[in-house]
Amino acid sequence: MLTPDLEDYILAHSDPEPETLRQVDRESNLRLVNGRMCSGHLQGRLLKMLVRLTGARRILELGTFSGYSALCLAEGMPEEGELHSIEVDDELEEFILSNWNGDPRLHLHIGDAEEIMPSWPNGYFDLIFIDADKRRYLEYYAEAKRLLSPGGLIIADNTLWSGHIADPAYDRDAQTRALRRFNDLVAADTEVEKVILPMRDGITLIWKKP
Numbered sequence: 001m002l003t004p005d006l007e008d009y010i011l012a013h014s015d016p017e018p019e020t021l022r023q024v025d026r027e028s029n030l031r032l033v034n035g036r037m038c039s040g041h042l043q044g045r046l047l048k049m050l051v052r053l054t055g056a057r058r059i060l061e062l063g064t065f066s067g068y069s070a071l072c073l074a075e076g077m078p079e080e081g082e083l084h085s086i087e088v089d090d091e092l093e094e095f096i097l098s099n100w101n102g103d104p105r106l107h108l109h110i111g112d113a114e115e116i117m118p119s120w121p122n123g124y125f126d127l128i129f130i131d132a133d134k135r136r137y138l139e140y141y142a143e144a145k146r147l148l149s150p151g152g153l154i155i156a157d158n159t160l161w162s163g164h165i166a167d168p169a170y171d172r173d174a175q176t177r178a179l180r181r182f183n184d185l186v187a188a189d190t191e192v193e194k195v196i197l198p199m200r201d202g203i204t205l206i207w208k209k210p
């Protein structure tokens with residue numbers, strides 16, 4: 001893990017966090033339980049960069065929380081792009097929509113990700129960000145592969161789970177066990193190329209071979 005000094009250095013030498021996003025992060029931490037679930041400055045800049053690099057026009061996000069990461073993904077998207085984000089907690093709806101400030105490219109779906117994902121046809125999305133229930137990553141992955149266009153990118157968050165993934169003390173923890181199964185399945189999947197970035201809580205990039 002990074003020392004605070006090194007983290008400050010990295011942030012000072014990466015793109016700055018836009019003021020509007022800084023406010024969303026701040027408000028998330030003030031108003032919501034687990035405000036730290038917000039992607040935050042560095043991961044947010046990475047998400048935007050990945051959208052830019054892939055040229056993704058249709059994006060799906062599982063797990064909206066306060067809407068921070070959706071805003072970062074949308075920053076990298078072209079004007080005609082569309083982003084759909086699924087959030088199970090209906091109490092977050094008003095807060096998310098106020099943070100999105102009427103951006104017509106952003107579409108919020110309140111409900112369970114596994115129930116809503118079947119709404120779209122095969123190959124509809126260019127990029128899918130998996131960041132909802134950690135115990136359901138395997139199920140999300142199967143459906144995300146169906147929804148992803150050939151050459152598309154899946155980004156899965158929290159895949160190192162505070163390091164618990166490699167710590168036998170967490171062998172009985174349900175979330176750790178599910179994330180290990182997910183990491184094992186992705187590692188063995190020959191239909192994709194993948195790399196785990198040891199950034200923040202672990203981010204896996206999964207590219208679907210054409």
Ligand SMILES: C[S@@+](CC[C@H](N)C(=O)[O-])C[C@H]1O[C@@H](n2cnc3c(N)ncnc32)[C@H](O)[C@@H]1O
Binds near residue numbers: 069089132
């Ligand atoms: C880690 S937070 C998302 C953070 C956000 N993507 C960001 O980076 O700013 C996970 C979110 O997933 C939501 N969630 C959990 N289970 C879900 C499910 N089955 N379907 C949809 N959303 C779910 C939680 O309510 C929570 O808001």
